[in-house]
Amino acid sequence: MRPPLIHARQLSRAFGEGPSRVQALVDLDLDVEAGERLAITGPSGAGKSTLLNLLGALDGGYQGTLQIAGAELHTLGDRQLSALRNRTIGFVFQSFNLLPSLDVAANLALPAAFVEGGAAAGVDPAAVRARALELLARVGLDASVATRRPLELSGGQRQRVAIARALLLKPALLLCDEPTGSLDRAHADAVLDLFEELARENGSALLIVTHDPLVIERQPRVLHLEAGRLARDERRQA
Amino acid sequence: MKVRSLASLVATNLRSSPGSAASAVLGVALGAAFLTFFIGLGEGLRSRVLNRILPANQIEVEPRSVRVFGVAGSPTGGDLDPARLRRLQGLPGVERALGKQRSAFPARLWGGRHLIGYDLHTEAFFDGIPDALLRPELEAFERSLDLGRRRRERCDVDDDCPAGSLCAEGVCAAVRWASRFDSRDVVLRCTADEDCQRGEACADGRCSPRCGEDDPDASPCRAGERCLPVTDQEGAPAGDAKTPEDPPAVCRARCRGDSDCHGAESCDSKPGGDGLGLCRAVRCLLQRPEDARSLERGAMRGQLAVACDAAGGWCGRGGGCTGLSYCAADAPGAVSGRCELPVPVVLNPLLLEVFNTDMAASLGIARVAAPEALLGVRFHLALGDSHFTADAARDRQMVRQAVVVGFSSKAPELGVTAPLAAVAGWNARFSGSAAGSRYDGAIIETSSNEAVSATIAEAEAMGLELSRRSRTARTFGTVVLLIYLALVLLALVVLAVSALGIAHTFAILVHERRREIAVLRALGATTRAIFGLVLVEAMLLGAAGGLLGLGLAHAASLAVEAAAARWLSEVPLLPDAFFEFPVWSYGLPIAVGVLFCALGAAWPARRATRLDPATVLSQP
Ligand SMILES: Nc1ncnc2c1ncn2[C@@H]1O[C@H](COP(=O)(O)OP(=O)(O)OP(=O)(O)O)[C@@H](O)[C@H]1O
Numbered sequence: 001m002r003p004p005l006i007h008a009r010q011l012s013r014a015f016g017e018g019p020s021r022v023q024a025l026v027d028l029d030l031d032v033e034a035g036e037r038l039a040i041t042g043p044s045g046a047g048k049s050t051l052l053n054l055l056g057a058l059d060g061g062y063q064g065t066l067q068i069a070g071a072e073l074h075t076l077g078d079r080q081l082s083a084l085r086n087r088t089i090g091f092v093f094q095s096f097n098l099l100p101s102l103d104v105a106a107n108l109a110l111p112a113a114f115v116e117g118g119a120a121a122g123v124d125p126a127a128v129r130a131r132a133l134e135l136l137a138r139v140g141l142d143a144s145v146a147t148r149r150p151l152e153l154s155g156g157q158r159q160r161v162a163i164a165r166a167l168l169l170k171p172a173l174l175l176c177d178e179p180t181g182s183l184d185r186a187h188a189d190a191v192l193d194l195f196e197e198l199a200r201e202n203g204s205a206l207l208i209v210t211h212d213p214l215v216i217e218r219q220p221r222v223l224h225l226e227a228g229r230l231a232r233d234e235r236r237q238a
Numbered sequence: 239m240k241v242r243s244l245a246s247l248v249a250t251n252l253r254s255s256p257g258s259a260a261s262a263v264l265g266v267a268l269g270a271a272f273l274t275f276f277i278g279l280g281e282g283l284r285s286r287v288l289n290r291i292l293p294a295n296q297i298e299v300e301p302r303s304v305r306v307f308g309v310a311g312s313p314t315g316g317d318l319d320p321a322r323l324r325r326l327q328g329l330p331g332v333e334r335a336l337g338k339q340r341s342a343f344p345a346r347l348w349g350g351r352h353l354i355g356y357d358l359h360t361e362a363f364f365d366g367i368p369d370a371l372l373r374p375e376l377e378a379f380e381r382s383l384d385l386g387r388r389r390r391e392r393c394d395v396d397d398d399c400p401a402g403s404l405c406a407e408g409v410c411a412a413v414r415w416a417s418r419f420d421s422r423d424v425v426l427r428c429t430a431d432e433d434c435q436r437g438e439a440c441a442d443g444r445c446s447p448r449c450g451e452d453d454p455d456a457s458p459c460r461a462g463e464r465c466l467p468v469t470d471q472e473g474a475p476a477g478d479a480k481t482p483e484d485p486p487a488v489c490r491a492r493c494r495g496d497s498d499c500h501g502a503e504s505c506d507s508k509p510g511g512d513g514l515g516l517c518r519a520v521r522c523l524l525q526r527p528e529d530a531r532s533l534e535r536g537a538m539r540g541q542l543a544v545a546c547d548a549a550g551g552w553c554g555r556g557g558g559c560t561g562l563s564y565c566a567a568d569a570p571g572a573v574s575g576r577c578e579l580p581v582p583v584v585l586n587p588l589l590l591e592v593f594n595t596d597m598a599a600s601l602g603i604a605r606v607a608a609p610e611a612l613l614g615v616r617f618h619l620a621l622g623d624s625h626f627t628a629d630a631a632r633d634r635q636m637v638r639q640a641v642v643v644g645f646s647s648k649a650p651e652l653g654v655t656a657p658l659a660a661v662a663g664w665n666a667r668f669s670g671s672a673a674g675s676r677y678d679g680a681i682i683e684t685s686s687n688e689a690v691s692a693t694i695a696e697a698e699a700m701g702l703e704l705s706r707r708s709r710t711a712r713t714f715g716t717v718v719l720l721i722y723l724a725l726v727l728l729a730l731v732v733l734a735v736s737a738l739g740i741a742h743t744f745a746i747l748v749h750e751r752r753r754e755i756a757v758l759r760a761l762g763a764t765t766r767a768i769f770g771l772v773l774v775e776a777m778l779l780g781a782a783g784g785l786l787g788l789g790l791a792h793a794a795s796l797a798v799e800a801a802a803a804r805w806l807s808e809v810p811l812l813p814d815a816f817f818e819f820p821v822w823s824y825g826l827p828i829a830v831g832v833l834f835c836a837l838g839a840a841w842p843a844r845r846a847t848r849l850d851p852a853t854v855l856s857q858p
C-alpha cells in the first residue's frame with residue numbers, strides 16, 4: 001500500500017523561548033491522500049500558515065512526525081528538501097510572490113531552473129517552454145503576456161501566473177495560503193474554478209488556507225484549526 | 239542550477255539595482271587601476287632602466303681595492319688574470335664570465351668638425367668589453383632605427399647621404415654599424431713581439447695568438463684558423479731546415495676570397511698550398527708619394543705620405559685606401575704604415591644628452607638631433623699622447639681613427655667603449671705585454687637571477703668585489719623593488735577596502751531581496767544555488783570593475799607617457815617609455831577584481847542562505 005501523501009502525528013510547532021513562547025501548533029494528526037482537496041480554516045492566529053509552511057517543507061522546526069510522500073522531513077538534508085519543494089510541492093501565496101525583475105515567461109519557468117540534473121531528470125528547456133505557454137493559455141492568459149513584467153499585470157492576472165508557475169512541474173501537492181484574499185469576488189471565483197480544475201487534471205492534492213465561506217463550501221474536506229489544535233476534520237459529499 | 243537561468247537571474251538582478259552595482263564596480267575599478275598602473279610602472283622601470291644598465295642576472299666584479307674617501311686605490315685582492323677568469327667561469331650557476339679592461343695609457347681624441355663646425359679636443363679613456371656583451375643591444379637599437387627601409391638616394395660622397403648610411407656605388411646604403419662592433423675587425427699592427435700581448439707574436443705585421451708550443455688540444459686557435467709557423471706567414475717556403483730555436487707558430491684565419499677578410503685586407507692565397515689563403519693588408523692605391531700629397535687640401539697640406547710597407551703602394555690623409563679604411567702611419571710623422579679600419583666604439587647615451595643639454599648651450603654650438611646622426615661619425619685618437627702629461631711613451635705613440643657604431647647604457651658614462659681586443663692590444667703596446675692579459679673587471683652572467691647572490695659570495699671569497707656600477711645597480715634595483723612592492727601593497731589595500739564596500743552593498747542587496755530569495759527557496763533553490771547566485775553577481779561586478787580598472791590604468795599610463803614626452807624630453811638618461819605591461823598584467827586586475835568581490839560578497843551570500851523562507855514569506 002502506498003503511504004499517504006501527507007502523514008502527520010502529534011505535529012507541534014512552537015515559536016520563541018520562555019515567557020514569550022507561542023505554541024502555534026499542538027499535537028496535530030493528519031493524513032491526506034493523493035488528489036484530495038481540503039480547505040483549512042480558523043480564526044486569525046490559529047496556526048494555519050504555520051501548518052502550511054510545515055507541510056511545504058519550508059519550516060523544519062517541528063516536533064512529532066511529518067512525512068511527505070513517505071519521507072520524514074526531519075531526516076532530509078538541504079538538497080533533498082529543495083528537491084521536494086521543487087518537484088513534489090507547488091506554492092501559491094496570497095501576495096503572488098512573482099519576481100518583479102523577471103518577465104512572466106521567466107517567472108513561469110523558474111522552478112525548472114532548480115531541477116537537479118536538468119534534462120537527465122526529464123526536464124529539458126524546450127519542453128519547459130512549451131509547457132509554460134500551454135499553462136499560460138490554460139489559465140486564460142494571452143501569449144503576449146509572456147514578455148511583460150509582473151507589475152504591468154492586474155492582481156487576477158498575477159495570481160493566474162502564480163498558479164501556472166506552481167503547476168509547471170506537475171507537483172503532487174498544491175499549497176495555497178489565501179490565494180483569493182487579495183482578489184475581488186468575480187476574480188476569486190474564476191481563479192478558484194481554474195485551480196480546482198487544474199489540480200484535478202494533474203491529480204494533485206490541493207490544500208487551501210482560507211477565511212472565505214464560499215471557498216470552504218466548495219471543498220469536500222475542511223480542517224478547522226483553533227489555537228493551534230485541529231478542532232474539526234469535516235468530510236462531506238461534494 | 240542551470241548556468242543560463244542563473245546568468246539571466248544575475249543579469250536582471252544587476253539591471254534592477256544599477257546604482258549600488260555602479261558604486262561597487264567603481265571601488266573595485268579604482269583598486270584594479272592602481273594595481274595595474276603600479277605594475278606597469280614597476281615593470282617598466284625594472285626592465286627599461288635597471289636592465290639596461292645592468293641586467294638582473296649580470297654582475298660586474300673587480301679586484302678588491304683599498305678605498306680612501308670612496309676613491310678606489312690599488313688592488314689588494316690580487317690580479318684578475320685569465321686563470322681566475324676561468325675559475326669564475328667554472329662556478330656553478332655561472333653562464334659566462336667575460337673580462338674587461340680599462341685603458342692603462344694616456345690618450346686624447348678630437349673630432350666633430352663636420353657635425354658642429356670645428357673639432358672638439360678631449361682626453362680619452364677607454365673601456366674594452368667583449369663585443370658579444372653589447373652586440374644584441376646595438377643590433378636592437380639599429381633595428382629600431384630601421385635604416386634599411388629608408389629610400390635609397392643617389393650620392394657622390396658620404397656627406398650626401400642621411401645619417402647612418404654611406405655612399406656606395408652611387409646610392410646611399412645603410413651600413414650595419416652594430417655588426418662592426420667586432421673584435422675580429424680589430425687588427426693590431428706590430429713591428430715586434432713586444433708590441434703584442436702575452437701569448438701573442440708579431441707575424442706579418444699583426445699580433446696573432448701563439449700556438450703549437452704545448453699540447454695541441456689546448457690550441458688557442460678558433461674554428462677556421464690554422465696554426466702556421468711565422469716563417470710561412472711571410473710566404474717563405476715551409477718545411478725547410480728549421481732554425482735551432484724553432485720559429486714560433488701563430489693562429490691565422492684562413493680565407494677563400496677577399497670577402498672573408500675585413501675591409502682593409504685582402505685574401506692572399508700563396509701560403510699553405512691548400513687553396514686557402516691568409517688575410518693581408520691590401521696594397522695602397524697610390525703609386526707615388528707625390529700622389530698622396532696632391533690629394534691633401536687646405537690645412538692638411540704638407541702632411542707626410544705613407545708608404546704601405548708590407549703590401550706596397552702609398553696612401554695619405556686625403557686618400558689612397560679602399561672602402562671604410564683610412565691611411566694609418568705606424569707612428570706620428572712616420573713614413574711607414576698601411577690602410578686600416580677605424581676602431582669601432584660605443585658611447586653611453588648620457589654623453590649625447592650631456593652634450594645636448596649642457597655643452598651645446600655653454601659652447602654655443604648646435605645640438606645633435608638624434609643618436610643616429612652620430613652613427614658612422616669618425617674621430618681621431620692619439621694613443622699614448624695626453625694634454626696633461628707631455629712626452630709619455632712618445633716612441634710608441636700612434637694616431638688612429640675610431641668610428642661610432644652605437645649607443646649602450648652598459649658603456650661607462652664618461653669614456654669610449656671599444657672591443658676588448660683593441661684595448662687589450664693597446665695596453666700591451668703601452669704597458670708591457672702582461673698588461674694585455676690582466677683584467678680590471680669581469681662581467682658575470684648567471685643562468686638565473688637566483689644564482690646571483692651565491693655567485694657574489696664566491697667572487698668575494700676569491701678576493702673580488704662588486705664594481706661601483708654593479709653595486710649601485712643592485713641597490714637601485716632593491717629600492718625600486720621595495721617601492722614597487724609598497725605601491726602594489728597600497729593597491730591591494732585599496733582593493734581590500736573596496737571589498738568591504740562590496741560586502742556592505744551586498745548585505746543591503748540581500749536584505750532588499752530577502753523576499754525574492756525566500757520565493758526561490760520555496761520553488762526548490764538549494765542553499766548552494768542561493769550562495770552561488772549572490773557570489774556570481776559579485777564576481778561579475780568584480781570582472782567589470784577589473785576591466786574598467788585595466789582601461790583606466792592604461793589610459794593613465796598613456797597620459798603619463800605623453801606628458802613625459804612633452805615636458806621631460808630634454809632630461810638626460812630618461813627611458814623612451816616608463817611603462818611596460820607584461821601579458822599577465824592584463825588578466826591580473828580582472829582576476830583580482832573577481833577575487834576581492836567574491837571575498838567581499840561571501841559573508842552576505844552566506845547570510846542569504848541562512849534566511850528562513852517561512853518567516854520571510856509570512857511577513858506581509
Ligand atoms: N515566525 C514566528 N515567530 C513567532 N511567532 C510566530 C511566527 N509565525 C507564527 N507565529 C505565531 O504563531 C501563531 C500562529 O500564526 P499563523 O501565522 O500560523 O496564524 P494564521 O492562522 O495563519 O493567522 P492569519 O489568519 O492571521 O494568517 C500566531 O500566534 C503567531 O503570532
Ligand SMILES: [Mg+2]
Pocket residue numbers: 048049050
Ligand atoms: Mg496566515
